[in-house]
Amino acid sequence: MSDFQIIDRQDFSDTTFLLEVCHPAMARAARPGQFVIALVDEHGERIPLTIADFDRDKGTITLVVQAVGKTTRQMQQTCQTGSALYGLVGPMGAPSHVADVGKVVCVGGGLGVAPVFPQARAFKENGAYVIGVVGFRSKDLIFWEDKFRSCCDELIICTDDGSAGIKGLVTDGLKSAIEHHEDVDEVVAIGPPVMMKACAETTRPHGIRTMVSLNPIMVDGTGMCGGCRVRVGGEMKFACVDGPDFDGHTVDFDDLMNRLRRFTEDERAAMERWNENCKRLEQAGQTTGTV
Amino acid sequence: MPVRAAEERVDDFKEVACGFSLEDALHECARCLECPNPACVAGCPVGIDIPGFIVKMEEKDYRGAYDILSDSNLLPAICGRVCPQENQCEGVCPVGETLEPVAIGRLERWLGDEAIKNNWNTLPHIEPVRHKVGVVGSGPAGLACAADLAKAGCDVTIYEALHKPGGVLRYGIPEFRLPNDVVDAEIANITRLGVTIECNTLVGRLFTIEQMRDEMGFDAVFIGTGAGAPNFMNIPGETLNGVLSANEMLTRCNLMMAGKFPDFDTPMHMGRQVAVIGAGNTAMDAMRVALRIGAEKVHCVYRRTEAESPARLEELHHAQEEGIEFHWLTAPVEILDDGAGNVRAMRCLRMELGEPDDSGRRRPVPIEGSEFEFETDMVVYAIGTKANPILGQTSKLGLNKWGYIDANETLATSIAGVYAGGDIVTGAATVILAMGAGRRAARSIKTYLGIRDSEAKYRSEQVGCAGTLFGIDLGERNFSPIRLAG
Numbered sequence A: 001m002s003d004f005q006i007i008d009r010q011d012f013s014d015t016t017f018l019l020e021v022c023h024p025a026m027a028r029a030a031r032p033g034q035f036v037i038a039l040v041d042e043h044g045e046r047i048p049l050t051i052a053d054f055d056r057d058k059g060t061i062t063l064v065v066q067a068v069g070k071t072t073r074q075m076q077q078t079c080q081t082g083s084a085l086y087g088l089v090g091p092m093g094a095p096s097h098v099a100d101v102g103k104v105v106c107v108g109g110g111l112g113v114a115p116v117f118p119q120a121r122a123f124k125e126n127g128a129y130v131i132g133v134v135g136f137r138s139k140d141l142i143f144w145e146d147k148f149r150s151c152c153d154e155l156i157i158c159t160d161d162g163s164a165g166i167k168g169l170v171t172d173g174l175k176s177a178i179e180h181h182e183d184v185d186e187v188v189a190i191g192p193p194v195m196m197k198a199c200a201e202t203t204r205p206h207g208i209r210t211m212v213s214l215n216p217i218m219v220d221g222t223g224m225c226g227g228c229r230v231r232v233g234g235e236m237k238f239a240c241v242d243g244p245d246f247d248g249h250t251v252d253f254d255d256l257m258n259r260l261r262r263f264t265e266d267e268r269a270a271m272e273r274w275n276e277n278c279k280r281l282e283q284a285g286q287t288t289g290t291v
Numbered sequence B: 001m002p003v004r005a006a007e008e009r010v011d012d013f014k015e016v017a018c019g020f021s022l023e024d025a026l027h028e029c030a031r032c033l034e035c036p037n038p039a040c041v042a043g044c045p046v047g048i049d050i051p052g053f054i055v056k057m058e059e060k061d062y063r064g065a066y067d068i069l070s071d072s073n074l075l076p077a078i079c080g081r082v083c084p085q086e087n088q089c090e091g092v093c094p095v096g097e098t099l100e101p102v103a104i105g106r107l108e109r110w111l112g113d114e115a116i117k118n119n120w121n122t123l124p125h126i127e128p129v130r131h132k133v134g135v136v137g138s139g140p141a142g143l144a145c146a147a148d149l150a151k152a153g154c155d156v157t158i159y160e161a162l163h164k165p166g167g168v169l170r171y172g173i174p175e176f177r178l179p180n181d182v183v184d185a186e187i188a189n190i191t192r193l194g195v196t197i198e199c200n201t202l203v204g205r206l207f208t209i210e211q212m213r214d215e216m217g218f219d220a221v222f223i224g225t226g227a228g229a230p231n232f233m234n235i236p237g238e239t240l241n242g243v244l245s246a247n248e249m250l251t252r253c254n255l256m257m258a259g260k261f262p263d264f265d266t267p268m269h270m271g272r273q274v275a276v277i278g279a280g281n282t283a284m285d286a287m288r289v290a291l292r293i294g295a296e297k298v299h300c301v302y303r304r305t306e307a308e309s310p311a312r313l314e315e316l317h318h319a320q321e322e323g324i325e326f327h328w329l330t331a332p333v334e335i336l337d338d339g340a341g342n343v344r345a346m347r348c349l350r351m352e353l354g355e356p357d358d359s360g361r362r363r364p365v366p367i368e369g370s371e372f373e374f375e376t377d378m379v380v381y382a383i384g385t386k387a388n389p390i391l392g393q394t395s396k397l398g399l400n401k402w403g404y405i406d407a408n409e410t411l412a413t414s415i416a417g418v419y420a421g422g423d424i425v426t427g428a429a430t431v432i433l434a435m436g437a438g439r440r441a442a443r444s445i446k447t448y449l450g451i452r453d454s455e456a457k458y459r460s461e462q463v464g465c466a467g468t469l470f471g472i473d474l475g476e477r478n479f480s481p482i483r484l485a486g
């Protein structure tokens, strides 16, 4: 298991892309809510990515990545069909609880759209009534609409500019879902911390159980470093073993957001260096005629 | 043993202790009394025939000495560097009653290094026995267990969660004490025996212990997953930026090479005034790493005194030489915010020693009204570790009340055919105790599987004799595989 072949890649926008990676054992083991840690090359950083889909017959898992910094941009350039990842470990984290829920709203925004899909599908398979709420900036950035439609009884698409679905944030979609259905048992919200916090605040007055998937900075993902610790209900939890799913009404999101800024300076430096290297390579490529 | 000067070494990750020259080594051998009933062998958790290899060295048969050494320990260059010898083999050597004890660890390191340099490896004759054994975790316990089982002919696969093998040897102990090249070279001794190491495999999540036994065809399983989960103190301010565990810092630096950022992608932003809480080996390593990657000043904050510090003596001295400031009898009670979510200072209490506690050490008690602010912008916790919960949560393994795996004196767990040893059974201990446990479990697994030659010594002169293997008549060997009970 030293070679993790990428067998498909799709680009959803100039920052978001999908990688389908061959790993039969992981495809068999993966459950909704779990994630992997990937390494692009030997000098790389270990970065966590949610398992956005898995195909047990094909023996593959699917990752949907948003290019936000050095590593994810490097992946955007180098992870092409036919290439391989240097490291891939998982599934990690505790699987989500999807049983015994009658009606559920699955909310995905930003890099949370893909990760919420396996949960929506699992709820559906467990017989729940599933309402999907997914947010995009505009119509041409929408992806996986068909996949969501196949497992959602209702799908609310929200766009920032109103070019598709309702104009507004996913919280608007969530509000509308709660207004139309008084009997929602559970809300699952995945996306940037601000979004998850807003969703938790939206449901708090209604007393609807709201699960969020936290994304703190991780290193090993096995419970060994404590870098991923988050404050939940006044207690310290390690997101990689106790989570990543937690009850959104008890999560200290401000603490999480502060901790996500731990390495801002270094991340910026790495990004600049990467951009410079890319530029240099491009120039060199132009003069020699190769890229 | 020569060491590099403190001023020179604090800027790099090259080894601090330089090792013996041949002359030093021979001089040291001559000091050994070659006791007929050697205390040192009993003091070594893996029972190395210490006078045996010393005699060979004096005969200038270094290769032969290495063969004796590697009979009991395939990681001599590692153990020679990191064993707390003063509490083990050297601690009981009678020469130490009047003079310095024989420097067994350094001799071991010398032989281990010679073996790496000259590419010595004595492969025993291995007769396959059709048994498949799975090992979880590639730390010293797992490696030692795998080696013994491979020598007994089992088909052994080690599963490791991280992307590189070695456990604490890789991610915990820094390169200036244990270079990665040495770890690589000695792990290669183990793969050369036919052991397969599968990294990137988190057992419990990718498959369970029960699946290994019931679906994947393993006749026995050994668990050596260590006690990796770091403790925190549960005081206010613990999630501020600038507070982290020693494990995180060491992993970023040793496994992910953060010291070479941005050539390597993983950052390790270093504070200027770094306070490390704790005074064990892990604390010493964290402090010395902090110094090497850019901290201006590093402080050790410990609630007991130097006498109670659990660190290896040599490491404590090296840390002192390198200019680390020690604050004994000091305990933090709160970490203070700079207003922007970062550490500004710690609030600490002064302590004094009271009555002895259960561990026999005098219990530190706070001095009333002694609170003071300790200026620091980075707080590193090195106050011990606990059991990782993943295997406990995903299998039916019996655990004790602290979450460690319950194992009896043969290291058998509550699941038939599943054995465990090392830190995951005892709590954080030492490399060589973990190796000793791995070897003990290997012995139990051989008995469980019905493999006869469990105590055989692997001497080159015994290999290849017709009809017998390791002195045992081949016809006499009992190969009947045991069927595993539910």
Ligand SMILES: Cc1cc2nc3c(=O)[nH]c(=O)nc-3n(C[C@H](O)[C@H](O)[C@H](O)COP(=O)(O)OP(=O)(O)OC[C@H]3O[C@@H](n4cnc5c(N)ncnc54)[C@H](O)[C@@H]3O)c2cc1C
Pocket (backbone or CB within 6 Å): A035, A045, A046, A047, A048, A049, A050, A051, A064, A065, A066, A067, A068, A069, A070, A071, A072, A073, A111, A115, A214, A215, A216, A217, A218, A219, A244, A260, A261, A267, A268, A271
């Ligand atoms: C459980 C979990 C699941 C995730 N799933 C996805 C996913 O499906 N798709 C996706 O695009 N992203 C996902 N992320 C976020 C992803 O890991 C980060 O975007 C990525 O690590 C950024 O690395 P970078 O070098 O490109 O950017 P950097 O410039 O290093 O960082 C950009 C931002 O990402 C965060 N980040 C940096 N390093 C890490 C790290 N090691 N672990 C976590 N966050 C980090 C920081 O807050 C930083 O502000 C997930 C994170 C977690 C914890």
Ligand SMILES: Cc1cc2nc3c(=O)[nH]c(=O)nc-3n(C[C@H](O)[C@H](O)[C@H](O)COP(=O)(O)OP(=O)(O)OC[C@H]3O[C@@H](n4cnc5c(N)ncnc54)[C@H](O)[C@@H]3O)c2cc1C
Pocket (backbone or CB within 6 Å): A222, B082, B083, B084, B136, B137, B138, B139, B140, B141, B142, B159, B160, B161, B162, B165, B166, B167, B168, B169, B172, B173, B201, B202, B203, B204, B224, B225, B226, B227, B228, B250, B281, B282, B283, B285, B312, B388, B390, B391, B421, B422, B423, B424, B428, B429, B430, B431, B432, B434
């Ligand atoms: C910083 C530091 C310095 C130390 N210095 C010394 C020293 O100088 N001398 C000394 O004698 N001792 C020292 N020790 C203690 C010593 O390293 C440990 O006692 C020893 O490594 C324990 O060995 P082990 O095999 O039980 O576990 P570990 O070395 O912890 O190895 C366990 C391995 O199992 C893997 N693993 C865990 N869970 C899973 C899973 N579910 N699936 C797959 N793999 C898994 C881990 O990733 C790890 O690689 C030190 C410890 C630390 C932390």
Ligand code: SF4
Pocket (backbone or CB within 6 Å): B043, B044, B045, B046, B047, B048, B050, B073, B079, B080, B083, B084, B085, B088, B089, B090, B104, B105, B108, B432
């Ligand atoms: S392995 Fe450790 S305890 Fe055993 S002889 Fe070597 S240094 Fe001493």
Ligand code: SF4
Pocket (backbone or CB within 6 Å): B031, B032, B033, B034, B035, B038, B039, B040, B041, B050, B051, B092, B093, B094, B095, B102, B104
């Ligand atoms: S106890 Fe000391 S003197 Fe005796 S054999 Fe061992 S090393 Fe030599």
Ligand code: FES
Pocket (backbone or CB within 6 Å): A217, A218, A219, A220, A221, A222, A223, A224, A225, A226, A227, A228, A229, A238, A239, A240, A241
């Ligand atoms: S990522 Fe290291 S403990 Fe969770």
